[in-house]
Amino acid sequence: ESINPVSTWWMGKISSTTSFPSLTFWWKIGIYGFLGVAVFVLMLLRALMTAKATARSARINHNQLLDSVMNCPSSFFDTTPMGRILNRFTGDIPQIDQFLFSRFLQVIGMWVGLIGQIVIVSVDTPWFLAIGLPILVLYMGLLILYARVSRNLQRLESIARSPVLSHFNETISGAGLTTIRSFGREEAWKEKFHKVNDDLSVPFMLFREGQKWASLYAAVISSLLFTGVMLIGWFFMDASKLSVAIMSSMTFSMMGLQLINMTVDLESKMTSFERVDFYASKLPQEAKGHELEVPDSWPERGDVTFDRVKYKYRPGLPFVLKGVDFEIHGGEKIGVCGRTGAGKSSLLFALFRLVELDPKHAPKMIDMKTGFLVDSDPNEEPNSGRILIDGVDISKLDIHRVRRSVAIIPQDPTLFTGTIRYNMDLAGHASDDRIWEVLEMIEMRDIVAGLPLGLDSQVAEGGGNFSAGQRQLLCFGRAILNNCRVVVMDEATANVDVETDAKIQRTIREQFREQTVIVIAHRLNTIMDSTRIMVMDQGYLSEFDTPENLKANPDSAFNSLIQSLNH
Numbered sequence: 327e328s329i330n331p332v333s334t335w336w337m338g339k340i341s342s343t344t345s346f347p348s349l350t351f352w353w354k355i356g357i358y359g360f361l362g363v364a365v366f367v368l369m370l371l372r373a374l375m376t377a378k379a380t381a382r383s384a385r386i387n388h389n390q391l392l393d394s395v396m397n398c399p400s401s402f403f404d405t406t407p408m409g410r411i412l413n414r415f416t417g418d419i420p421q422i423d424q425f426l427f428s429r430f431l432q433v434i435g436m437w438v439g440l441i442g443q444i445v446i447v448s449v450d451t452p453w454f455l456a457i458g459l460p461i462l463v464l465y466m467g468l469l470i471l472y473a474r475v476s477r478n479l480q481r482l483e484s485i486a487r488s489p490v491l492s493h494f495n496e497t498i499s500g501a502g503l504t505t506i507r508s509f510g511r512e513e514a515w516k517e518k519f520h521k522v523n524d525d526l527s528v529p530f531m532l533f534r535e536g537q538k539w540a541s542l543y544a545a546v547i548s549s550l551l552f553t554g555v556m557l558i559g560w561f562f563m564d565a566s567k568l569s570v571a572i573m574s575s576m577t578f579s580m581m582g583l584q585l586i587n588m589t590v591d592l593e594s595k596m597t598s599f600e601r602v603d604f605y606a607s608k609l610p611q612e613a614k615g616h617e618l619e620v621p622d623s624w625p626e627r628g629d630v631t632f633d634r635v636k637y638k639y640r641p642g643l644p645f646v647l648k649g650v651d652f653e654i655h656g657g658e659k660i661g662v663c664g665r666t667g668a669g670k671s672s673l674l675f676a677l678f679r680l681v682e683l684d685p686k687h688a689p690k691m692i693d694m695k696t697g698f699l700v701d702s703d704p705n706e707e708p709n710s711g712r713i714l715i716d717g718v719d720i721s722k723l724d725i726h727r728v729r730r731s732v733a734i735i736p737q738d739p740t741l742f743t744g745t746i747r748y749n750m751d752l753a754g755h756a757s758d759d760r761i762w763e764v765l766e767m768i769e770m771r772d773i774v775a776g777l778p779l780g781l782d783s784q785v786a787e788g789g790g791n792f793s794a795g796q797r798q799l800l801c802f803g804r805a806i807l808n809n810c811r812v813v814v815m816d817e818a819t820a821n822v823d824v825e826t827d828a829k830i831q832r833t834i835r836e837q838f839r840e841q842t843v844i845v846i847a848h849r850l851n852t853i854m855d856s857t858r859i860m861v862m863d864q865g866y867l868s869e870f871d872t873p874e875n876l877k878a879n880p881d882s883a884f885n886s887l888i889q890s891l892n893h
């Protein structure tokens with residue numbers, strides 16, 4: 327860019343026969359040609375370097391963003407609309423990848439070019455400064471004014487885009503569409519979609535109109551420049567200098583408008599970068615590091631102890647476990663029951679360290695509306711208590727080590743796109759024979775054998791080509807193959823018929839003979855054969871005893887649960 331004005335200057339010089347009389351015509355043309363080739367070679371170099379640097383920074387940016395989001399605690403996902411997260415990946419990242427770097431180079435180049443034009447013309451024609459400098463100041467003023475408005479409009483546009491993505495996402499995911507149709511709320515949903523879309527369109531349209539406004543004023547400034555150059559040229563310049571000044575002012579005014587638009591555009595790309603950078607480096611993260619090392623064989627027994635566990639999901643919410651104390655011995659089969667919202671699943675949440683009990687691991691909080699970090703109230707009572715597996719406080723271990731040692735069969739069975747073999751054995755360690763054996767145990771062998779490709783048959787997105795019960799069974803099979811010392815099941819058989827449920831419970835006792843198994847169930851028959859039963863009530867452990875003892879006590883909460891289910 328800096329050679330370009332030199333080349334224009336040189337052209338102006340050699341058009342006058344009196345300048346550089348010692349150089350022949352061919353030398354003058356040769357130098358002009360050399361400057362042209364230099365511009366071409368440097369542009370080629372710039373393009374190559376841009377391609378390399380863009381690919382590298384795109385990879386780094388994306389990986390850092392992904393790592394950071396993947397390591398966010400569950401509280402972040404509870405308080406951040408999915409649309410906002412998707413917006414970072416689908417809106418901001420492409421802006422940075424495709425445009426930021428090249429736009430940055432363009433803007434730098436244009437500024438250098440613009441200032442170069444002024445310097446070169448002014449060397450020969452100092453009068454040009456008299457008009458060039460005030461015009462530069464006017465352009466700067468326009469830029470500052472326009473940039474401020476457009477920055478805020480783009481911010482508003484980005485805020486308004488998240489609800490559109492969230493609305494779309496919750497409409498098509500899960501049973502969203504089915505529920506909307508079954509309640510006949512299609513029109514209301516469409517209206518809401520139009521409203522969030524309108525909210526997004528307003529700042530976008532204003533931004534577009536702002537561009538026209540800036541173009542108009544830039545054109546006015548250009549006209550001032552032309553008029554000024556003509557007037558100064560008329561009185562103070564000879565013909566060759568005036569021609570250079572006119573050429574420069576034409577470039578100058580073209581560049582001025584482009585420069586304003588590009589600088590504003592660069593700012594908006596920088597806003598995308600700021601948002602991605604915030605997500606990549608400042609989001610709350612799950613606790614890293616560990617104070618204690620445990621051997622690979624840990625946990626060997628599978629003892630699970632809750633020691634006065636008291637926690638809330640986030641600051642400002644009520645406690646969901648209010649000082650829960652119990653000890654489970656390795657190999658025990660524990661049933662957990664209690665009314666809806668009593669805190670059964672919350673026991674597992676803490677066991678997986680999805681919520682931290684140790685206040686020093688408590689993650690920072692995100693404001694639901696703005697998406698920025700907020701400070702928690704220092705006077706609020708923090709989470710407390712300890713969970714021990716085989717006597718080791720799990721908050722002192724590497725979080726991934728803790729999660730690897732406990733297998734879960736969740737309430738919402740999760741299958742991934744891929745083959746049945748992949749879904750059963752995510753680590754890829756089990757033999758086909760062992761997978762078929764497990765399929766037999768969970769009564770899925772005939773179904774899988776009936777598929778044309780057997781274990782290589784594809785599972786659709788979210789396991790859509792299997793019923794909810796079959797999905798639960800496959801997840802159950804996955805847990806058997808995983809062979810962890812502690813296995814937890816959260817309503818894992820709620821969707822299978824009573825007979826299959828009974829068979830699964832038998833399989834649990836046979837296959838998980840040495841493992842500690844914690845089964846949460848609403849269907850009390852599911853847990854009747856447990857070693858002991860835990861009854862949760864409003865965040866407290868109200869009873870913990872053998873099923874026989876609990877049934878024998880007519881005043882037990884367990885008996886009243888049985889009675890309420892019978893009625």
Ligand SMILES: Nc1ncnc2c1ncn2[C@@H]1O[C@H](COP(=O)(O)OP(=O)(O)OP(=O)(O)O)[C@@H](O)[C@H]1O
Pocket residue numbers: 404639640643646664665666667668669670671672673
């Ligand atoms: N992610 C969360 N954020 C905030 N509060 C939560 C969250 N998950 C659960 N809760 C609250 O914690 C309390 C206990 O919920 P929990 O899911 O442990 O109950 P549960 O006994 O498993 O109920 P269910 O039988 O319906 O599954 C409830 O009041 C619930 O509103």
